[in-house]
Amino acid sequence: MKITNKFNVPETLLSLAQRDFYTKGKADYSVTEIISPPRIQRLRKKHWQDIEQDVSDMLWMLLGTALHVVAERSVVEGHTNEERIIVDMDGVLLSGAIDLQRDDEDGITIYDYKFTSAWALMNDKPEWEQQQNIYRYLIERAKGKPVKGLKICALIRDWSRRDAQNKPDYPQAPIQVVDIPMWTMERTKQFIWERIEAHRDSKVRADWDEELPLCTEEDRWMRDTKYALKKEGRKTAIRVFDTEEEAKAVLKDMPEKEKGFIEIRKGESVRCTGNFCGVAQFCSQYQQSLKEAQDE
Numbered sequence: 001m002k003i004t005n006k007f008n009v010p011e012t013l014l015s016l017a018q019r020d021f022y023t024k025g026k027a028d029y030s031v032t033e034i035i036s037p038p039r040i041q042r043l044r045k046k047h048w049q050d051i052e053q054d055v056s057d058m059l060w061m062l063l064g065t066a067l068h069v070v071a072e073r074s075v076v077e078g079h080t081n082e083e084r085i086i087v088d089m090d091g092v093l094l095s096g097a098i099d100l101q102r103d104d105e106d107g108i109t110i111y112d113y114k115f116t117s118a119w120a121l122m123n124d125k126p127e128w129e130q131q132q133n134i135y136r137y138l139i140e141r142a143k144g145k146p147v148k149g150l151k152i153c154a155l156i157r158d159w160s161r162r163d164a165q166n167k168p169d170y171p172q173a174p175i176q177v178v179d180i181p182m183w184t185m186e187r188t189k190q191f192i193w194e195r196i197e198a199h200r201d202s203k204v205r206a207d208w209d210e211e212l213p214l215c216t217e218e219d220r221w222m223r224d225t226k227y228a229l230k231k232e233g234r235k236t237a238i239r240v241f242d243t244e245e246e247a248k249a250v251l252k253d254m255p256e257k258e259k260g261f262i263e264i265r266k267g268e269s270v271r272c273t274g275n276f277c278g279v280a281q282f283c284s285q286y287q288q289s290l291k292e293a294q295d296e
Contacts, residue, residue, distance in 0.1 A: 001051045009055055016062055017055045027086050027095035031138075034094070034195040035130045037219040038202030039212045043279035046206065051278055060115045060157055067113055067155075071099065078103050085138045092196060096131075096138050100153075107148030110135050111177075114154050118163070118171055121154050121178070126218060128152055130191065132180045137188040150180035214285050220269035221276075232259040240265075 005014050024030035033041060044051070072082040080101040087094055100111035110132060116125075132150040139147055159174035183191075198213065205212055227247035228237035231254070238260075241247040247262045254260040271277055272286045280286045 001048055001053060003058070004052060004054045005056075006054050007056045013062065014055050016065070017058050023084075024095045025084055025086055027093040029092065029094050029196060029199065031094065031096035031131055031134045034192065034199060035127050035134070037213075037215045037277075038199045039215050039219075039283070039285070040277045040279060041199065042202050042206045042212050043277075043282050047279060047282045050282070053278065064113070064115050067115075068099065071113070085135075085142045087138050087141045089192065089196070094134075094138070094192065094196075096135050098135050098139070101139070103145075104148070107146040108139060108143075109149040109151060110139070110147060111151050111153050114152055115157055116154050117158050118156050118160070121156060121171055121176060122169060128178075129180050133183045133188045134192060136182065137185060137192065140185065147182075150182055152178040152180060154178055211284075215271075217269075219271070221271040222269050223267050225267040226265040228263040228265055229254075230261055230263050232261075237263070 003014070003017050024033065068082060074081060080098075080103065082097065082099060083101065084095055084097045098110060099113050102109040102111065112128075112132060112135070114128070132152070136147040136150060139145070154171075154176045156171055156174045156176065159171060163170045164172050202213055224242065227241045227244050229239045229241065229247050229250055230237050239247075239250065241250075244262065244264075251260050251262060269286070269289065272280050272283070272289070275281070277283075
């Protein structure tokens, strides 16, 4: 991957961005790898030399790396920082790097640090649940100790004090500790194998130059179309609805002098349009969706 420096940030930051801190050790797969969509993984491998990213777009990744480095150097009794665990899954080696483990007499609590947005925190993040439960599986298999809790320590990069004061569902502090539901060990094992098989299938397709598995709506972080009720002279919506029928029903009761109207906010695949996968320009599925949108 080529890292550019379009805004002339200091060479120190550029050098840090160019270093590859990621490793899965001697494992066949990492947890991060198997929970990622197979299509993205294959496209990244195929086009790695063609992918270009500016260092200015890597700020939060750099801060995340810095946090992990600092955490790894801290020593607190009963806490284990930045431990990589490898487990043999019937001949397949699976590894996971766990940010923090708090070891109490009655079990281990797993913490994972996430730099994230307020929107992401307020909406479902299935990959957090998947990741944490696989970590739990690895720890119990490797250490033979029960895991009693799974937690995300979310650091909200776009937190707003005003939104916290005005919106009851908005995070009330820029750091939130979120409890993650725990699966049964059997469910987790089954999920792990489903993901391994999905990635194996994707590799075979890539080797035979066949069409890769499509990303699901969940993979693409799909946002539904919304209908905003607005009025002339006001920038923000009066209210946002899930259906056009709901919006029209309220619009009908508005006084004519308020000049109300409905603004359609079309749904989008956030991961694709924001190129958070890094391979949108190489993805035939995304390019086809753009063509279909233009033809509407």
